[in-house]
Amino acid sequence: MKNLDFTWRVIRSRWFVLAAGLCIESVAGAAYTFGIYSQSLKLALGYDQRRLDTLACFKAIGGNVGVLSGILYDVVPPWVVLIIGAAESAFGYSMLYLAVTGRVSPPAFWQMCIFICMASNSQTFFSTASVVTNVKIFPNKRGIVIGLLKGFLGLSGAILTQVFYAVYANDPSSFLLLISWLPAAVSLLLMAVIRVVPESGEDNTVFTDLSTIAACLAAYLTLVIILENFWSDQIWLSWVVCLFLLGFFLLLFAVVIKAEWKVWNVELAESTERIQVLSITSPLLCDQDDRNSVSGCSKSGSSNIHVRADCCASSDPEIGPNKYGDFTRDPQIEGGERRIAVASEGVGGPGSWGLQRGEEHTLGQAVSSLDFWLLVVIMFCSMGSGTTAIDNMGQIGASLGYKQVEINTFISLISIWNFSGRFGAGLVSELLLHSQGFSRPSCLAFSLGLMCIGHLVMASAATGSLYVGSIILGVCYGAQWSLMPAITSELFGLRYFGTLYNTIAISSPVAAYVLSVQVAGYFYDKEAQRQQDLTTHTKWLLDLRRAGTHDPLLCHGPDCFRITFIILAAVCVFGCAVCLWLFARTKRFYVQVHERLHKVD
Secondary structure, three states: HHHHHHHHHHHHHHHHHHHHHHHHHHOHHHHHHHHHHHHHHHHOOOOOHHHHHHHHHHHHHOOOOOOOOOOOOOOOOHHHHHHHHHHHHHHHHHHHHHHHHOOOOOOOHHHHHHHHHHHHHHHHHHHHHHHHHHHOOHHHHHHHHHHHHHHHHHHHHHHHHHHHHHOOOOOHHHHHHHHHHHHHHHHHHHHHHHOOOOOOOOHHHHHHHHHHHHHHHHHHHHHHHHOOOOOOOOOOHHHHHHHHHHHHHHHHHHHHHHHHHHHHHHHHHHHHHHHHHHHOOOOOOOOOHHHHHHHOOOOOOOOOOHHHHHOOOOOOOOOOOOOOOOOOOHHEEEEEEOOHHHHHOOOOOOOOOOOOOOOOOOOOHHHOHHHHHHHHHHHHHHHHHHHHHHHHHHHHHHHHHHHHHHHHHHHHHHHHHHHHHHHHHHHHHHHHHHOOOOOHHHHHHHHHHHHHHHHHHHHHHHOOHHHHHHHHHHHHHHHHHHHHHHHHHHHHHHOOOOHHHHHHHHHHHHHHHHHHHHHHHHHHHHHHEEEEEEEEHHHHHHHHHOOOOOOOOOOOOHOOOOOHHHHHHHHHHHHHHHHHHHHHHHHHHHHHHHHHHHHHO
8 A cells, every 4th residue: 555655646646747747848859850851851852952942941840839838827737738649740741751751742832831840849848747746846956957958869879869769760751750759659648647736845965966967868879879870780789779869868857756765765764753742642432523634644655746636725726827737726836826926026027018127027016127038139139049050960961071970960060069059058047046156147158158069169160160169059049958948937927938938939930031041051052153163164064064963062162151151250249238237237136036046845
């Protein structure tokens, strides 16, 4: 009986929700793996490069526009959000797979755009359900929690690739089949445990253990990616790699069991001591009401969290906007969600409704604030410049004369740097906020300044610049995805966090289109045309062109992307200036947040 009680306790614990969220995020980033199956789409359906780029654009729109998932999260339980995401993923990627393999008649191009947009949009549903739920559970550790969850999302591309090598023996078209069922299956399997549970004491040891596992997983994937360049296609090696990956995820749940076992033993000891005291001090006869009150709120083997929720709760059953939790709300829990709001008393609010920073803002109230639009501009500059550089890494390497093996390696490693930025920024910003009172906008400004240096390194085209620049850009790009959600939740509250953050994220695909298509594409084609015009004076090339070949415009040398990277660096400088403006506006607010968190700690 005790074993059953403990098992039920583990499943209902807040740590289990976090571990489940990490598992869902680890397979939710299929949108980051477009390069694996893009060539299959191009060859099977006869698309030219322009149409393929258009598909990539719709993929980016679907993967970044998550307003619908945020709005739904505010009115339905998280498991419904996960079901919708699973349905979108299964349908969208299945249709792409059927089209590529010829199992259905080739869809019209506009239909393919809808399919890939739906498929990549499933990522926003998975992330919204996982991230928003866990931020509400751990409001005072939101930086670490967001860093872990976004970090695993950044690793998901590498994880899915390793599973693909083992299950489908490196058949590119079959990768679409894998991502049509695996993310959906994992989310459906774990959807029942993704819910907001009462906040209780936070054990920093557990966060340390989870962070260690995440860092080891990233190091392991880095080693595997490098070694894969040296061994031939061996299925058994791929299965060994996947078994080790499974071991890392089992370790996550082992940490959860260890944490709950520790608290379980303490509570049993306290319960035993309480019973002994009662047996000595209690009268031989007591009122029936007294016995009922003791037995009702001191059940043996029950978690303090659940006892407090069942016996000491207020009449309001909601937590934040999501009223579908399986417990009754405790005033202590509500206080945990509003600590940041209390800390902002006396600070001029950002909205025209007179709300304070940190209080619960609706979308309309947030949109009326200057802070909201500053975040939109910052995200445009940071995400747009980062996405443009990362999406063009293959062409950058080719223009600088790198071998294809080298290009594949550093493109794969970008996911590791992306993870490092997501996880590291969340962890470091949390530690600095708690210990020194450094605000997250200051960390965001630092990452934008560092990203500017990365663009300038890439513009130099010096020896090794591609490796150094990709590391800097990958880390800084990942940092934005951890810092932006945390800042949004702190300034505008947790009640409509999903809707607000996904609305701000719309600026990311808009920026990617402007900077990638209108800037990078324009200057690349312009330089390629200039080089081709110069070669028309070469007789053998002129004869080749007359022979009927139609080679695409290819650019070679450092001038292909130099102007682009200089423009991207300037965009980052502007974004950094805006971020410093936001830092100045919120400095007093974060001082009070630090004081409040210091008291809580």
